[in-house]
Amino acid sequence: MRRVLAVGILAGVMLATGVLQRAAALDEEREEAVAELRSLTASLDTAQRRTDRLEGTIxxxxxxxxxxxxxxxxxxxxxxxxxxxxxxxxxxxxxxxxxxxxxxxxxxxxxxxxxxxxxxxxxxxxxxxxxxxxxxxxxxxxxxxxxYSGPGGPAWSSSGPDGYARVRAALDRVGGSGVGLYESSSCAGGNAPACANSNGYIKYRADIANWSADRLNWAMAHELAHIYQFQVWGALTSSSAYQSKFGGNPEFLANCMAVVRGFPGSVGCDGDQQAWASGIWVGAVR
Incomplete structure (x- = not known):
């Protein structure tokens, strides 16, 4: 009986020891698992921080x-x-x-x-x-x-250098390359687009810089004709032919002189008038 009891006690002790050993092993495994989990968590945190930094950088x-x-x-x-x-x-x-x-x-x-x-x-x-x-x-x-300043100031103001250049080119084209040209609004108080001065220069109103080429050429030929009229003014105004053919009108004569140069305006003149007007270009009053 004692032997059986001893064996039973021994078996119980062995069982308890095994249970304790198993428990210890489980504790170790749990600690290893926890440690591994912590390591993984730390790695994940590190990776997440790295990802966040990369995303921020990007x-x-x-x-x-x-x-x-x-x-x-x-x-x-x-x-x-x-x-x-x-x-x-x-x-x-x-x-x-x-x-x-x-x-x-x-x-x-x-x-x-x-x-x-x-x-x-x-x-x-x-x-x-x-x-x-x-x-x-x-x-x-x-x-x-x-x-290029002339009478009254600079050669141009509101028409600008391009506008002036266009009017200048037209005057040169009709034979007035040596004639002074200045922008001014003073011609007939601004009512006339251009005018000639007896001192030998031409003034123009700024807006004519935008005229068509034909109209601008005619205007400059017309004003240049007045310059040539002034050169023979005494003989011209004393001419009976001038009075009879042109009514003593210098504007009509200027139009006819422009026609002679090949730049007709809206007012024409006959062959006899053109022949007489052509003489003014060369200083002849017949």
Whole structure:
């Protein structure tokens, strides 16, 4: 009986020992599992932080790329305006002082070169260059007008250099290359588009610079005819033929003289009148 009891106790002890050992093993496995879980969690956290950083970096890079693209999109307009200003500055050499304009242009250019994010900065710099081009062009035009200043001031004002050049070309075309030409609104108080002065120059109203080529040529031929009339004015006004053929009207005679030069207006004249009028061009009053 004691033996059986001893065996039973021994078996119980062995069972308890096995249970304890198993429990210890489970504890170790649990601790290993927990440790592994912690390691995985830490790795996941590290990976997530890395992912977050990468996503943040990508977002920043994408934003910078978009901003850069917007800046680059408006740069061609700036480059175009710089080219126009360069041409204007070249044309101003020896005529007007452009040192301040050049400095402003260089400052605007550096601003554009430095800008990476804001396209409005480039747009503003482009407007600055455009304004500088307009200023330099205007300064040169003023200088050019002063070179041809005549009675009453510069050769032109509101018609501008292009308008003046067009009227000048018409006067040259009809044979008046040596005759002075000036813009003025004083012809008949502004009612006449052009007029000739007995001192040998012609004035024109600004709007005729926009006339058709034929009409402008006729107008200049007509005024040039008056210049030639003034050269023989005494003999002309004393001529009975002038009185009978043209009624003593210098405007009618000027129209006929323009016809002789090949630039007819709205009022014509017959062959006899043309033959007589042609003599005035060569200083002959018959």
């Amino acid at each position: 977002a920043v890079a994408r934003k910078e790329t978009d901003e850069r693209a917007q800046v680059l999109a408006v740069r061609p307009a700036f480059v175009k305006e710089v080219a126009a200003l360069t041409a204007a500055l070249s044309g101003a050499e020896g005529k007007v002082d452009t040192a301040a304009d050049r400095a402003s242009a260089l400052s605007a250019q550096q601003t554009v070169l430095d800008e990476r994010k804001d396209p409005s900065v480039v747009v503003t710099a482009t407007a600055t260059i455009t304004a500088l081009t307009r200023k330099v062009t205007g300064d040169v035009a003023t200088w050019q007008a002063a070179q």
